[in-house]
Amino acid sequence: MRLLLLEDDAILGAGLRDFLIADGHAVDWCRRVSETEALRHEPYDALLVDWQLPDGSGLDWVRGRRRAGDRTPVLLLTARDRLDDRIQGLDSGADDYLVKPFAPEELSARIRAVRRRSAGSAEPVLRFGPVVLDLAARSATLHGVPADLTAREWALAEALALRAGRIVDKPQLESLVLGLDGELASNALEVHISSIRRKLGREFIETIRGMGYRVPK
Secondary structure, eight states: EEEEOOOOHHHHHHHHHHHHHHHHHHEEESSSSSGGGGGOOOOOOEEEEEEETEEEEEHHHHHHHHHHTTTOEEEESSSOHHHHEEEEEEEESSSEEESOOOOHHHHHHHHHHHHHHTTTSSSSEETTTTTTEEEETEEEEETEEEEOOOOHHHHHHHHHHTTSSSSSHHHHHHHHHSSSSSSOOHHHHHHHHHHHHHHOOOOGGGETTTTTTOOOO
């Protein structure tokens, strides 16, 4: 998944970024609200937001995104642990609320949970005919047989599966998989898509000519 981390603490932010990247995610890390303006139109699977930031309130930032129609899942990360703080955070548009300090493994599990709920599934697995993707285990099977996807192939399959039924164009798909710092060779995306089809069947990913790719619901 591609994640936006809005956290001003240098040690915590670096630690979370490194953990989440090692966990297979693309992470863009901002330390101020103002830094997110340039990323306003970038696609993300989830937003990880600290409440108190040097130049504003993360909660106000979330409210603004919601008013603008952004439905991206939000996890609020904060040291505020009072009941009324939690209620305020959730009522302001956050999908989950995590009190610092927390284990990064728990954050990773909560990211998976809110993202699959937003995709319309309460289960940790997504099923597309004979293809099953286990988001927690980061594994795929075809007719019950494990498919040996590379890390990049998994990231592509996951990005499309979480948007099942929607067409995802090439620039957006590359952005979701790589974040701001990555780069693919000109035909690398097509090569990875072809490899996924060999392992999971041609029907798993449709090519919509001139528009992009889609996993049928």
